[in-house]
């Protein structure tokens with residue numbers, strides 16, 4: 091379903107949306123957005139590995155402004171969330187669009203247990219409002235600083251063998267296309283597009299709104315404990331006994347740190363007598379603090395092979411990368427039906443290898459990627475990898491379908507950048 095801005099709205103948005111590179115508005119209206127470029131006009135991602143020199147950075151304040159911006163520009167357009175991806179997905183020398191000012195919850199349906207959320211909303215801003223409405227997200231990742239559109243666009247996930255990525259919780263979305271028109275899609279409206287759009291790397295257009303499936307608000311009891319590395323062997327069977335279970339393998343100590351989260355009716359508490367235990371509202375318990383910048387590579391492998399793959403990664407790192415102190419994180423992820431989802435039609439175990447942002451990681455990541463290749467590993471789109479279209483096509487059965495939809499929605503490649511052209515081969 092497609093809608094166009096009317097003429098009056100276009101005029102209003104034209105006068106209100108002429109931001110300078112500094113990110114400040116020329117019409118003097120205060121805005122809540124960050125300035126995402128430095129004084130030289132350079133944009134960088136979270137780890138500082140990716141830099142870009144966009145010709146313009148714009149912070150539209152409404153979907154209508156966004157439509158006008160996208161429609162009127164002749165430049166390439168990339169949308170950026172909080173820049174927490176390690177790959178150059180957002181890098182552009184054209185127009186960089188940041189949706190910080192298109193944020194907030196539009197509507198909550200207690201009956202359907204859904205919320206309609208503007209694309210630039212940060213995940214951490216959703217929790218309190220949803221909780222007041224008696225609702226909560228189904229699952230979340232390690233941090234909650236990302237924008238909802240950015241998180242969904244790369245298939246951001248947490249852990250839980252029966253829980254899909256955040257993209258699987260999307261019930262409908264609104265996307266501003268290259269023409270400036272808005273496309274609405276859901277499992278009932280444009281279902282083929284919807285299936286692909288839920289992990290679409292900003293390649294279809296700019297997502298202005300998503301409707302998220304929620305669940306009744308719940309509390310989680312978090313427990314963390316240490317085990318010998320043999321504890322990893324029973325990871326899958328133990329995952330099935332917990333709503334969320336993950337482990338971090340410490341290469342320096344060769345031990346695993348497990349973390350479980352399970353629903354509880356108990357009151358929120360720090361459980362001061364219990365080391366590394368707490369009870370809280372789900373949105374407060376899911377996120378951890380990750381302040382030190384790092385680069386990360388993550389692959390999803392078939393769940394049944396996850397532990398074996400972990401053992402091979404461990405062997406490789408002990409033999410060839412003794413210098414690495416950052417942990418390997420191992421999680422579970424339920425299969426889904428999204429064309430470019432790393433969990434497409436496959437229950438998965440995800441394995442992440444990290445290295446500090448100021449230390450070399452190329453050799454480590456190349457060695458890890460080679461191990462994952464033996465397991466048919468599919469890369470996390472927001473984390474480092476060097477796979478290109480030729481290799482990726484074999485890993486994603488619906489690859490061609492995704493490309494077909496992309497050329498239908500963005501025939502001139504307005505939303506492309508050099509990285510995407512290599513990644514998607516088109």
Ligand SMILES: Cc1cc2nc3c(=O)[nH]c(=O)nc-3n(C[C@H](O)[C@H](O)[C@H](O)COP(=O)(O)OP(=O)(O)OC[C@H]3O[C@@H](n4cnc5c(N)ncnc54)[C@H](O)[C@@H]3O)c2cc1C
Nearest residue numbers: 171172173174175231232237239240246247291292297472
């Ligand atoms: C500290 C840290 C912790 C992390 N933890 C996890 C985790 O637990 N689980 C996990 O799966 N991943 C995790 N990630 C990866 C992260 O969730 C993804 O890279 C996510 O996409 C980042 O969201 P963002 O808002 O920063 O998007 P960006 O990195 O800014 O953009 C990501 C992609 O989304 C597109 N995009 C952004 N906004 C829009 C929009 N409005 N419309 C269309 N496309 C858009 C961009 O063009 C780009 O292709 C982590 C990353 C870091 C740095």
